[in-house]
Amino acid sequence: MNSLTVLHTADVHVGLRFSSHGEASQPLSAARFEIVDRVVEAASEASADILVLAGDLFDRTRIPKTDVERVCESLSGFSGACVLVLPGNHDYFTAESPLWSDFCRAAGEHVLLLAETRPYPLDDYGLPCDVWAAPCTAKTSAKHVLPADLPATRRPGRFQLGVAHGSLVGVSPDPKLQYYPMTREDLDATGVDVWLLGHTHVPWPEVPDPGIRVYNPGTPEPDGLDYTRCGGVFLHTLMHPEADSSEEPRPGNRRTQLASRFIATGQYRFEHHERTITGVPADELLADIPGHSDAAKTLVRLRVHGRIDPDFRTRYQTLRDELRERLLLLEVDESELHTRITADTICDHYPAASFPAELLKRLSNDGDHEAMDQAFRLLEQVRNS
Amino acid sequence: MTILSLKLHPFAGSVDRDLTFRSGLNVVLGPNEAGKSTVFQALRHVVQTPARLTPRRFTDVLGPFMPASGGDVIRVSLEHTDGSLTKAWQRSGGSARVVTDRAEFTDTDAVQDVIDTWFPVGKATTDWLLSADQDGSSRLFERLMLSDAVSVRDSLSSALRSSLMETAGVSVDAFSRELDEELERYYANWDVQASYPKNNRGIHNPYTKNVGLVLAAYYALEETRLALKESRDYEQAAAEAQVSLARMQAALSANDVDYARLKPIESDIQERLSCEHELSRLSAEHERLKEVNRTWPLTGERARTLDNELKRLVVQKKALEEEKVAALTQRDRVVIEKKVNRLEELEAAVLQARSEASAVQAPDAETIQKMRRCEQRAAQAGARIDAERLTVTLTSQVDGTVIVSGEDMVLRSGEPSVHTVSGRAEIVTGDLNIVVESGEGEIEEAVRTRDDATTQLKALFEASAVASVAEAEQKREHAQAASRQLEELLARLTQASEDGDLSTLKEQLDELRPTETESTASQSAPRDPDLLQQEQLDLEARLVETKLQLEQARVQLSAWEAEFETHEHVVEALVEVQSDRKNATAKLETLASLPDDCTDSVSFFDRLRSLESDRERLVRSCSEAREAMLRLERDAPERSAEELERDLSRHEDTFARVRREAEALERLQRTTREVVAEVDRRTYDGLQTRFLRLLGIMTQERYSDVDLSRDIPQSTRVDGNELALSLLSHGTKETFALAWRMAVLEELYPDGGGLLLLDDPLVHLDPVRRRGVCEAMREISGRQQIVMLTCHPSFADELVEVAGDDAVHCIRLPD
Known part of the structure; x- marks a missing residue:
């Protein structure tokens, strides 16, 4: 032999x-x-x-x-x-x-x-x-x-x-x-x-x-x-x-x-992706995830950072949720993804001198993006309830 | 909300009246008694008065509006842009019905809820501010200052605050509640200060209900941490157990090797040990026999020598004892002789001393004392005489003699002769006897005293055979010394006689005197008894020692004789032992030798027993260790440390993220409170601004400077003079009240939809003010609905003129 x-x-x-x-x-x-x-x-x-x-x-x-x-x-x-x-x-x-x-x-x-x-x-x-x-x-x-x-x-x-x-x-x-x-x-x-x-x-x-x-x-x-x-x-x-x-x-x-x-031999894949959003998320933001064909057997850790326009947050969330649907598991770290709230954004959403506008302005002046994210989310939540 | 129509069917005097309204300005015009007030009241009651009233309340509130045409039911219907409302009242009860785009309600509470959404400012506010009748306008501010209006003002404040805080579809209160709920969602049962679960309920006593996000993340983290620790502990324990077991197994293997090497030669080594013991014993016996063989003759000879020596010592001892007796006798004799001689000497000395003492005639102490006194008196008198000294100078013309104080003195012619005498001079010359005395004759007494003393002293001296006091004293001291010497000798004699008086001692001495035979026998002087005593002690010691040695030698010889009978037999035993030794040595050489690592058979057996003991212990320990490992593995954690480490990292990230989110909410809450406080401070800003603006329009800016305390105007300035509100004219008060009511309406409904019901508001105003009010009404009518009731067509015309024909909807009530 x-x-x-x-x-x-x-x-x-x-x-x-x-x-x-x-x-x-x-x-x-x-x-x-x-x-x-x-x-x-x-x-x-x-x-x-x-x-x-x-x-x-x-x-x-x-x-x-x-x-x-x-x-x-x-x-x-x-x-x-x-x-x-x-x-x-x-x-x-x-x-x-x-x-x-x-x-x-x-x-x-x-x-x-x-x-x-x-x-x-x-x-x-x-x-x-x-x-x-x-x-x-x-x-x-x-x-x-x-x-x-x-x-x-x-x-x-x-x-x-x-x-x-x-x-x-x-x-x-x-x-x-x-x-x-x-x-x-x-x-x-x-x-x-x-x-x-x-x-x-x-x-x-x-x-x-x-x-x-x-x-x-x-x-x-x-x-x-x-x-x-x-x-x-x-x-x-x-x-x-x-x-x-x-x-x-x-x-x-x-x-x-x-x-x-x-x-x-392996069927399952673990992937790590990072995305940056500046203002408006592109439609193809998450299109290339996962990196291989069998999404149902792919686990992805996605880290998204940047400043997103508040009117497009829902759009981003839809893209993200669609991706989650496709994947076996999606772990998303959005701790560095903040809502982009500018003076114009505040004016567009709330009358001047109103409480929401004053609150957002104050947070914006403090540079507290995390609190501003929460504030904006809750304000919208209250308004839409 | 805009009222589109009002139907009274029936209500008071109206049996079936239907009025239509539109947004903006509406004027209900009619002469007196035409039913304007009925319309006013119908509009108020359909909105504010509940359908169900107690009979008494029904009578009080709606009694005046029962149909004039008869019947027990009054009914009003209101149609507006958000729906329609119908209320029917009667003493026995009532009904209400609301129809909106989405639903229809007949339940009175539900109906009221819908109405509250249409008119959110509340009944009291509506009553007081938005639908006040004509009479109330001018006294509005005075009434609002009264205590019963507190609730109205609070309600207004609340409504104003709400309008400010609920802009853009966001209620601050709702937002704050949402924020609080959100914080609670994060921080439920989490002690932020301590950064730990509340009530110290950590992972070992966790909450199962009302677990906030932070707490949940914390529990997940701690649970993983515990699991990781458990897993690591397990792995550590398993590793240690494995190492320990391996070590024991290695030790057991080493033990096996050693045991396999030593066990097979155990019997040989055992026999070797016996052999070695026998050999050792034989060697010892051989040595002993050799010694017996050598010492037996020597010991016999020594016993004989010692016996002779003992005898010699006994004789020597006897002689020594006799010599000692003689020496002691001789020493006693010498002692007594010395005592006799001493006593004799002392007795002679005493006799001599007595003789000397009696020979001395010394004055006694009293005599000497007298001598001293006489001598002292004579001296004192002499001193006094000497103190009375006289100098006598004699000068003679011729040579001659003269007697001065008893002494002959030769005088030379022309030469003065000087004489010094004491106190008295007696000069005798020829027949002349001259006595010169000092003083007045006392000297005589002194002389006499001196002479007496001197005479007495002489007598005392003579009696004592002395010439002076000093001699007398010396003589007395001499006598005293002789006396003391005698006493001393007598004492010494007494002391020396303690062992017996002289005669007794002499008798003893005679008894001790040696006989002639003894004197002849002891040619030489006897030795010192102490020396003899010491010699005797030494001799006795030697006797004891010699006896002991002799006894030992005899015992030894007896023992040997008992064991061997004769010395020849010892030699025979010696030969036999040598033979046995040879045999044992030969046998030893045939046995397996000791391993190199064993120094002797004892260490061999110690080693073997130790191996057996160790082996038993190791086997038991290995078994226990295996069982422990099995137990350990049975309880092994479900997840490996690596997997848990990854999980822990994720949970740490999650916990940190959740904490960050919660902290952001906390900061948001703080900022919200600050902003709310700030907005609260601005509650009345809008009202004040609007009020001043509308008042300016109405008064052509005459009252542009008004002081407002929160919600109510307090005073104003006219031509630079401050004027309290109560001092304003009736018409001006009404103007202020109209401006203020419109401002309130605008504040409460900033997005429009408010309703202001005005009952003939222009009747007390001058034309200029009326026009100003019309302009103000036009100003707000773009957002709010105003219904003005008046009986003056000119007022309606004026409003049309200001606002435009199309802008005013005029409802004419028939006469």
């Missing part, structure tokens, strides 16, 4: 509740299950030999048994040789963990839990491959224990995969270095063919490169505004050269060839 195809994903976070997302929380939570099915489907379609889940398959160490069983049921649909599941820092492994006990009971035989820091030969699955696992055993750790003595124990003619979960120094946002930090240098020095990482929800590298032997696929289904692009997985193909395949590779001089590509 001269090639090995691996579909590499991580950070599914089954069990994430999105409780602050209102009505969107239910579909978003359900999406964590659905993405497992889609990843399995993608792996099967790509004829992958191995499906690797490099940590944080689950969001917590306490997941209802039925949810665990549902995930295992999904994984059983993989048509390749085996599924490798590595405990991450969210679903870290302990010998007594009910999560992993439930998982192991429910998982099929082709699912291998990489619960220990050691090499796992995959001969039982008919694969000439050794997997060097570096699972997490706690939520945080200032140091990641990588399998030791790799070069000394590796066997020639076999593929060597490393699977680890943690931050990649210089890439992942881990300023306190508390999430199992790893450096590319340390990983490269191990001499495995490719390290399959998880933890950071943003894919790295952006563009796969055969020279890079450390990959982090990000989450297959985005779960927050820290990643606004489409979720996906990496498909890696490892190949031995035709000749001298039995020659033992040396660290830094690998003979195994690697080809990787990114496959989009």
Whole structure:
């Protein structure tokens, strides 16, 4: 067997509740299950030999048994040789963990839990491959224990995969270095063919490169505004050269060839938009939101600022509400959007020297836009009641 | 609102009268008795008088308007631009009906509500100001100043304020209420001052009802904060538990390794320990036997030596005791001898002293005292005699002798001889006996005294065998010294005789005197008894020590004999022990040796027991830790810390935003109050301005300078003189009242739609004022409806002339 195809994903976070997302929380939570099915489907379609889940398959160490069983049921649909599941820092492994006990009971035989820091030969699955696992055993750790003595124990003619979960120094946002930090240098020095990482929800590298032997696929289904692009997985193909395949590779001089590509899997998108209104909002103010086609599966945080003409506030609100109707969730921050109330505006709406005019003038002179917004709103409300 | 028609069917004298009106100026013209007042009253009552009245009230209010033609019902219908109103009154009750574009009401309360919307200024205000009859006009201000008009003025003030505060479709009160409600919506149960829920009802005891937006945001934030803390605590606890468990498991593994290394050699080490103990015992026994072997002969020899020494010491002790007795006797003898000698010496001294004392004849103290007195008297008399000194100068013509005071004196011729005598000089020359005395003969007495004293003194000296007082005193001191010496010797003799008198001591001495045998035996002088005593003590100590050592040696020898019988047997035992040692050493070499980290078998077993104990403890601890972890995971929070951190950030943003909005509302409320207060201050500004303007039109600016207190004019200035309102003419008062009523109408209905009912307002005015009033009426008729009732056609003509024919709707009542 001269090639090995691996579909590499991580950070599914089954069990994430999105409780602050209102009505969107239910579909978003359900999406964590659905993405497992889609990843399995993608792996099967790509004829992958191995499906690797490099940590944080689950969001917590306490997941209802039925949810665990549902995930295992999904994984059983993989048509390749085996599924490798590595405990991450969210679903870290302990010998007594009910999560992993439930998982192991429910998982099929082709699912291998990489619960220990050691090499796992995959001969039982008919694969000439050794997997060097570096699972997490706690939520945080200032140091990641990588399998030791790799070069000394590796066997020639076999593929060597490393699977680890943690931050990649210089890439992942881990300023306190508390999430199992790893450096590319340390990983490269191990001499495995490719390290399959998880933890950071943003894919790295952006563009796969055969020279890079450390990959982090990000989450297959985005779960927050820290990643606004489409979720996906990496498909890696490892190949031995035709000749001298039995020659033992040396660290830094690998003979195994690697080809990787990114496959989009996510359905949901998180977007952040900012708009400025000066006077009259344009009809197309919000027309380019969302940035991709499936608005019903898009969550947008919209920040609007500026000064809006009071006669056009309703128009803006209509545009905004129409957008909200289209989207799965729209969060709007209008704290910096004020009504543009000028002397002319006051004259147009209220007789001179009337109470509303005097009040608005006073607030305008004070430069208190927030109070003026409230005043104008309430005045209109009273007048129209 | 503009009245379009009024129908009386019937009302007072009108059985079925129908009048039409239009906006602007309307003049109801008719001669006296034509029914103008009936129209006036019908218009007032249809608007203001409720349909249902008590019979008494009905009689009081509407009794005068019962149909003159008969019947018990009066009825008035009013049609205007906003709808129509019909009221029918009768003693037994009444009915009302309102029809608007949108609805029809017959319920009296509902009807009144609709009427209130048409005439919002209230009945009293309408009565007093807008539909005052002719008689009331000139006394309007005086009546308004009375206390019963307070409510009218308040009502007017309120209406004016409302007209000011409710412009542009916005009621200030409604706005303030809305603002208050909005603030309440934000701040319900939130303590702004403390920036905390009211009544200290934080997240642990939250409100469930009436939760304002700020409070809700706060609770959401705190709830998330608590959940985050719980999640972090859980994660921390889980991590610590995991680390702790891992540490225990590592310790258990290390324990296992150690235990596996030590346990298999435990029996060997146990035997080694026994062997080592035996070897140790044999070594000790060997050493002991060696020592017995060595010391047995020495101890026997020592016992013999000590026995001899003991005997020698006993003999020495006896001799020493005898010597000590002799020495003590000798010392007693010497002591007594010394005492005897001493007593003898003292007795001799006493005899000598007694002899000396008795030999001294010293005057006694009294004699010496007498001597002193005599000597003193003689001295005093002598001093007096000396004080009476005389100098006698004798000069003879020839040499010769003369006796001066008993002394022979030789005189040389021509040479004066000077003699100095005391008090008296007696010169005898030849037969001449010359006595010269100083004073008047007292000197004789002094001389006698001196001589007596001197004579007595001499006698005393002779009796005491002394020549002077000093000698007598010296002699007496000598005698006293001898006496004291005798007493001292006697005392010393008494003290020395305390141990016995001389004879007794001598007897003792005789008893202690050595026999001749003893004298012969002790050739040398006896030694000091104290030295002998010390020597005796040393000897006894040596005796005790020697006895003890001898006893010990004998005990030791007895013990050995009891154990070994003979010395030869000790040698045999020694050989046997050496053999046993050799065997034990050989066996020790066959056993497993101690691990390097154990210094001896004891430390080995300590280590092994410690490992077993640690292992048991670690297994138990691991089990407990696993159970604790399971419990911990069972209670794990629903959301991860990361998710909660994101939620917390959102809630913090929300809380801050809501607080900002609420604070903006607070600022808005403050500003609103300030603006309202300011607008309130301007309540009467419009009325005053309008009043002055209309008054100026009516009076051709004659009364342009009027002082108003809030709503009512107080005084005016005419030709520079201040004039109280009460002093104005009847016509001027009516002019002021008309201007003021029109101004009020304009203020109350700034957007138009008001109705002013004027009952012959021009009748008391001069032509100029009438024209001015007509011009003022024309001025406001563009916005307000005015119905003027008059019986003077010329007034109607004048109004037409001022306002224009088309502008005046004239309703002529038939005669």
